[in-house]
Amino acid sequence: MRQTKIAFAVMAMAAVLAGCSGNSGKPSAGDQTLKVKFASQVSFGDSLNDVGTYAVGGVKALGGGKYIINGTSGTGPEFSGKIWLEHMAAQFGLPAPCAAMTGLDGDAAKGFKVPVTTYAGCYGYGQGGARVSNPVGPGNKLTGSALGLLTVPVAQQVKNHLAAVGGKFKGDEIVFVMAGASDLVFNLGALSAAATAAGTSAGTTAFANSLISQLAAGTTNPQTAAQAIGLAMAAESANPGKTDASVVAAAVTAAVKAGNTAVASPAVYGPMVVKAQADATAAGTKAGNDYAAAHSAEQVVAMATAAKELVAIVKNQLLSNGAKYVAVNNLPDVSTTPSGLAQSSANQALIVAMVKAFNDELDKGLSGIDTVLLVDVFTSSRDQSTNPAPYGLTNVKDTACDLSPAKNPLGIALTCNLNNLKPGDVGRYSFADETLPTPFNYWLLARFVSEKMIVKGWL
Template sequence: MHWIPTKMALLVASVSAALVLSACGGGGSDTTAKVTYTSLVSFGDSLSDVGTYKVGAIAAVGGGQFTVNGTTTGPVNWTELLAGQINVAAPCPAQTGLLSNIPQIPLVAVSPNANCTNYAQGSSRVTLLAGPNSVALQSAPANASNIGLMAVPLVTQFATHLATHGNYTGTELVTVMAGANDVFMHITAVSAVSTYVAAATGGTATSTQIAQALGAAQASAFYAGWTNTEIAAVSAPNASAINAAATAAVTHMGAHAVTLAGYIQASVIGKGAKHVVVVNIPSIENTPFGQGSGAQALLRSMVTTFNSTLKTALDGTAGLLLVDAYTQGVAQYTNPAQYGITNVTVPACSSAAPSASNPAGNILAGSSLACTVNNTLSGVDVSTYFYADTVHPTPAGYKLLDRYVAEQMAKVGWI
C-alpha cells in the first residue's frame, strides 16, 4: 500500500495542527502531586492525539500516533505521560475512525467512545473543519484525495465534552493545545498565492496554467478561512497579492487566538474547570518543515502573533496555567545537547514506500502516523532525535514536553 499525498499534504504534513513541540528537560516529573485529580481531559490536535486514527490500515502496520510508533510499550504522548504523573487513568481517544477516499487506505467508520476524554485529533484547528489531510478537503472546490482525518475543531471538542459529561467538577486536569494547523493552512494559502503570482508574472506560463494557479490560490485561501475581500486581494496578478496574503495569514492567527481564549474561558473555566493547562504553539520555523519552507520569517510572525495574543487574552484568568512551549522550542533548537538531543534538523522516519525489497516501508509517505521502529532511517538513534517527521516529535520529544509542562505545574503547586 502506498499513500499518494495531495499537493497540500506534501506542503504541510498533517499536524494537527499540528507540528512538533520543543520543551525543556527540567524537573517536575518526579514530584508528589499537591492536587488530587480525578481525571485528565485533553483538547487539541495531533500533538495531544493518543490514537484517534489507530484503526484499519494504520493500525495494521503498527501506526496510530504521530511519532515513531513502537519504540516503547509504555505511554508515549505527553498527555499519557502526564496522566501517570497525576495518578489518573491513561487517556483514550474520544472518537476513532478514518474517512479515507483512497483505495490503499480503506475507510473506517467513525466511532465515539463516551468513556474517553482525550478529544485531540490530528489536523484539528481552532474553529474550522479544513485541516491538512482532513475529510473537509475532499469536497469541492478541493476535490482532494486524502486519508480523511476527521479533524474535529476545538470548538466542537469543547461542546462534545459538555454534552457527554456535563459541567466540570473542578477535580479534572484539563489540557488545551491548538493553533498549529491554522498556521499550516494559512502558509499553504500564502504559498499558493506566490505560485500564482510567479506564473502570472514570469512570462512563460500559459493562460491555462495561470488560471489553474489562480484557482488553486483561491481554493487554498477559501479553506484557510479568508474572507471574500481577502481572496479578491490575493487574486491580483502582481506582488501586491503576496503581501496581501501574508497580511491575511498573520491577521487570522491573531483572531484564532482571541477565539480560542474566549472558548477556554466560557466553555472550560466558565463550566467549572479549576486546573487548565494551555500550551502555546511551538517554534514552527525551527522544525524541518519550517527550515525547508523558505518562509521562516512569516511562520515566526504567525506563531508569535497567535501566542502573544493568546497570552494577553488569558492573562489573569483564574485556574489557568499558560505554558510557553515556543520559548522552550527556541532554546532546544539552539542548544539541543542540553536536552539530550543530537539531531533537531532531520526527521527520524523514512519516507520510502513499501516495496518488494522494503515491505515495512511507510504507507503514508513519511508521515509519523504510520512511522514505526521498522521504517526509520538507517542508523538513527530515535532516543536522541527530536523529530519523527517534519513536524511531529519522537517519543523523546514528547518526554521533554511532558517534563516541561510538569515543571511549570510544580511551580504553581499543581503537581
C-alpha cells in the same frame, strides 16, 4: 536564601521527573505527594494532543496511529510510543488517556474509510489536523486528501465533552489544551497554493509573450504575425490533449506561415524556447513572491483571530462551565522544525510572525487567571533548537523517520514506526517527521509542563 529556593526546586523537579520516566509513570513511595489529586484528565487540541483518533483501518495496517514514532522498544523514553499526555496521566496516577472518537473519512480503497466511533469515558479529544474553530483542517477530505482526517475543531471538541458529562466540569479534572498548529499549517498551505497559482499564471503569460515576440521578429509584418502566432498557441493550449511541445509546434508553424521560414529548424527555434522558459521562470518567481508578500499580513491576522477564538473557548466553555485546572500550551517555534528550516528566510520570518501573533493573543487573554496555566512552549522549543545538549537531544534538524514513499506511504509521523526509521541512533532526535516530536521530545514536553505545574502550585 537563593540557594535554598534553588535546592527546593531541584528536589521538586526530581520527584516529578521520576514519575515521568518510569515504566508505569506512577510515583513511588519516596516521590513528592501530589498537591492536587486530579480525578480525571481531559485534553483538547490537534496532532500534539491526539492519543489515537486515527489508529484504525489503513493507518493501523501501516503500523501507525499517533503522531509519533509508533511502537515500544525498551524501557526508556526514546521509543516509548507515548505522547506527552500519556506521561502526564501516568504521573497523576490516572488511567492512560484514550481517544474520545476514532474513524477516517477518506479513500475506502486504501483503508481510509472507517466509521466514526465515540467512546464513553474517553476524554482525549485532540485530533490531528484539528483547527481552533474551522472544521476543515489539513488532511480533511474537503481539502482533497485521500486520508480523510476528521479534524473536529477544538470548539466542537469541548461541546462534545460537555454533552458527554452533563454540561459541566466537576472542577477536579486537569484540562490540557494545545491548538493552533493546524491553523498555521492550513493558512500557510492556502497562501502557498495561491502564490503558486499566481506564479504559474504569470509564468505562462511570460512564456507566450517571449516566444511570440522572438518568432514574430523575423517575419515580414511582426505585429500581424504576433497576433497569428498568439491565436495558434491559444487554440492549441485549449486542446485537452495538448503538451508543451505541441504548443511550441503550433507557434512555430504559425511563424513559418507568417514568413519566418528559418524558425522551422529546431536549431533556430530551440534557443528561443529556452529563453522563453527562462523569462517564464523569472516572471513566475516574481509574481509568486509578490503575491505572498502582499498577502502575508492576512495570515498573521488569521492566526491572531484563531488565538482570540481559543481564548474565548477557554473562558466561555471551560472556565464558565466549572473547569478549575486548565493548562494551555502556546505554539512552539515552528520555524525551527525540519519543515520550517527548509523554507526561505522570508517564509521563516512569516512563520515566526504567525506564531507570535497567536501566542501574544493567548498571553493577552489568559495571563493572570488563577485557574489557567499558560505554558510557554515557544521559548522552550527555541532554546532546544539552539542549545540541544542540555536537553539530551542529539539532532534538532533532521527527521528520525524515513518519510520516503517506499518506507512511509503517507510521509508523516502518523504512520512512522520502529520499522521505518532512518539508520543509526535516532532515539534522541527532536523530530519524528517534518513537524512532530519524537517520543523523547514528547517526554521533554511532559517534563516542562510538570515543572510549570509545580510553580503554579498544582503539583
